[in-house]
Amino acid sequence: MSWRAAAAATAGVLVFAGCVTIPTRGPVEAVSPVRQGHVDGGVQVHPAPPQRDASPDVVLAGFLDAMASLEPGLVTARQYLTPQAARSWQPEGGVMVFDGDTRTSIPGTTTAGIQARVVGTLDRQGRYAPATNRTLRQDFTMEQVDGQWRITDPPAQMLVSQYTLLHRYSPTSLWFFTPEGTTMVPERVWLPGRPADPQGAVRVLLQGPSTWLAPAVSSAIPAGTSLRGGSIHVADGLARIDLHGPLDELDDARRSQLVSQLGWTLKSFGQVQSMRILHDGRAWMSPGQDADGSISLDDLPGLPPVPLGGEQQPFAVVDGKVGRLDDRGSFSPLGWELSQEVPGQRAGRLAVSSSSDTVAVVTSDARRLFTTPLGGDRPRLRLNGTGLGRPAVTATGQVWVSAMDGAQSSLYRSVDGSDELQQVHIPELSGATIRAFAVAPDQTRLALVLRRGEETELALLRLHDGRVDGLRRLSQASQQSRLDEVLDVSWAGPEQLMVLGRQHDRAQPTASLVSVDGSQSESVGPAGDGQLVQLATRPQLDGTDALVRTANGRVMRFEAAWRWNSLAEGVDDIAIPS
Numbered sequence: 001m002s003w004r005a006a007a008a009a010t011a012g013v014l015v016f017a018g019c020v021t022i023p024t025r026g027p028v029e030a031v032s033p034v035r036q037g038h039v040d041g042g043v044q045v046h047p048a049p050p051q052r053d054a055s056p057d058v059v060l061a062g063f064l065d066a067m068a069s070l071e072p073g074l075v076t077a078r079q080y081l082t083p084q085a086a087r088s089w090q091p092e093g094g095v096m097v098f099d100g101d102t103r104t105s106i107p108g109t110t111t112a113g114i115q116a117r118v119v120g121t122l123d124r125q126g127r128y129a130p131a132t133n134r135t136l137r138q139d140f141t142m143e144q145v146d147g148q149w150r151i152t153d154p155p156a157q158m159l160v161s162q163y164t165l166l167h168r169y170s171p172t173s174l175w176f177f178t179p180e181g182t183t184m185v186p187e188r189v190w191l192p193g194r195p196a197d198p199q200g201a202v203r204v205l206l207q208g209p210s211t212w213l214a215p216a217v218s219s220a221i222p223a224g225t226s227l228r229g230g231s232i233h234v235a236d237g238l239a240r241i242d243l244h245g246p247l248d249e250l251d252d253a254r255r256s257q258l259v260s261q262l263g264w265t266l267k268s269f270g271q272v273q274s275m276r277i278l279h280d281g282r283a284w285m286s287p288g289q290d291a292d293g294s295i296s297l298d299d300l301p302g303l304p305p306v307p308l309g310g311e312q313q314p315f316a317v318v319d320g321k322v323g324r325l326d327d328r329g330s331f332s333p334l335g336w337e338l339s340q341e342v343p344g345q346r347a348g349r350l351a352v353s354s355s356s357d358t359v360a361v362v363t364s365d366a367r368r369l370f371t372t373p374l375g376g377d378r379p380r381l382r383l384n385g386t387g388l389g390r391p392a393v394t395a396t397g398q399v400w401v402s403a404m405d406g407a408q409s410s411l412y413r414s415v416d417g418s419d420e421l422q423q424v425h426i427p428e429l430s431g432a433t434i435r436a437f438a439v440a441p442d443q444t445r446l447a448l449v450l451r452r453g454e455e456t457e458l459a460l461l462r463l464h465d466g467r468v469d470g471l472r473r474l475s476q477a478s479q480q481s482r483l484d485e486v487l488d489v490s491w492a493g494p495e496q497l498m499v500l501g502r503q504h505d506r507a508q509p510t511a512s513l514v515s516v517d518g519s520q521s522e523s524v525g526p527a528g529d530g531q532l533v534q535l536a537t538r539p540q541l542d543g544t545d546a547l548v549r550t551a552n553g554r555v556m557r558f559e560a561a562w563r564w565n566s567l568a569e570g571v572d573d574i575a576i577p578s
Contacts, residue, residue, distance in 0.1 A: 060140055097122065126189035126191050169194070178444060179218050183302070187217075198234060199227065216464040227244075274296045288301065305442040310354030314576050316568065322359065329555070336379060354577035369382045369383040370382060409433040428470075434448055435450065436448070439463075440463075447459075449489050511558075535548055549574050
């Protein structure tokens with residue numbers, strides 16, 4: 001059906017008590033985060049110009065539809081505006097994303113309005129920020145131009161539905177480095193088009209990381225670097241990138257990092273297999289380039305953001321002992337027991353890092369934290385406390401654990417090889433208790449489940465210069481599979497979390513994959529398999545490696561969405577080495 005026919009039918013059947021409700025989107029789909037190279041082209045949208053003798057509400061519907069088409073220059077959308085408004089309208093303040101809307105017009109008036117729940121915003125670079133308890137209410141004043149209603153006051157921002165975001169924008173990863181310049185760190189942006197243009201991603205990359213992430217990462221791209229000519233030429237899989245800026249000042253190490261940042265960013269685009277970097281139209285030398293100056297995207301410097309290799313066999317606590325689970329769920333205890341160190345005590349919570357060869361165990365009374373090397377035979381005490389939760393061990397061997405002292409929640413971590421863990425000062429967590437936490441595989445961010453009163457929330461903190469700050473809430477209201485209560489969180493990949501939660505207080509908990517910017521969520525089950533109480537994941541560049549545990553000790557392994565296979569019974573705690 002054409003837009004004209006759909007609008008006419010809508011206007012004809014949905015008028016009730018002076019209000020018009022016009023649906024502008026199909027059913028919202030839960031979409032798991034995808035790589036740009038794997039995105040379908042989607043439906044090509046060609047906006048319709050204004051109908052003749054259209055009423056204000058139909059003019060507003062057409063204007064919003066034309067905005068959602070993402071047509072270059074918004075040429076058709078401007079036809080719905082008065083000549084003066086069309087000339088001056090520059091919606092460069094970003095994008096407001098809404099979910100569901102009600103449009104109203106009162107016969108005999110010159111206005112039409114929209115009211116909708118705001119789920120998030122995109123800034124000018126396309127970075128998504130979830131919104132909490134925010135409503136869009138806007139009236140559009142109209143006047144007649146040559147006998148036709150036209151809008152006089154268009155919005156300062158683009159207004160698009162969540163359906164439009166998920167189906168007409170593309171999530172794309174920009175890549176930076178950890179401060180020491182070794183490990184790659186992604187930051188997601190949403191670019192218009194499906195697929196988006198590589199040059200849009202490179203333009204945003206050259207502007208650097210977001211204000212929020214900037215303290216936790218580094219970039220080898222000098223300030224003031226720009227894309228010469230404003231575009232990238234791609235032919236036969238080769239992207240030709242001509243840069244302008246102070247690139248000659250870079251040493252070989254920084255040149256290699258710049259190559260990695262550009263190359264990892266272009267990996268999101270399936271049509272690009274290699275690149276050639278120019279500087280003001282001339283060849284730019286960089287380590288690792290071929291004789292013709294090209295650089296393959298399959299062999300870029302820089303460590304991936306998730307540890308590769310190492311032990312992948314799950315670990316578990318069974319009957320107070322720590323051991324491994326094989327592929328059939330058989331348990332093999334390690335060669336030591338905590339009762340040898342603390343008489344009467346058994347293992348409780350567990351974390352394992354094969355990257356740093358470390359096992360961390362909290363005693364069953366939640367008062368002591370021990371660590372030992374994989375294959376070691378003598379755990380050593382690292383922390384005495386109260387209410388210790390599940391520990392975490394990073395790829396570099398840093399140990400983290402949460403603690404509860406009465407109603408006060410705290411985080412502790414190891415610092416500079418010290419035997420004892422030190423408390424982390426985080427003023428932004430005042431008034432909240434930590435229900436669960438997980439350190440990002442690149443060690444630049446911390447994901448948390450916080451409880452404030454009766455409410456739980458999913459949040460991020462950034463890690464930099466020995467500090468933990470920058471609290472950012474990932475509102476469950478912004479997710480397609482909304483969670484009223486969050487129970488656990490773990491990192492499934494460099495840009496993806498797995499979250500355990502329930503949609504209402506009588507629902508069984510299930511797992512969801514949630515993008516780290518909070519823009520996408522996909523419920524993946526399992527369903528009807530008991531009271532889920534714990535997640536364990538091994539972060540992956542592609543795919544998902546995850547376990548869940550029920551309150552009665554059953555462990556299930558993720559195979560695909562809503563398909564989990566039973567692995568073991570009688571398990572008290574689980575961990576996948578990271």
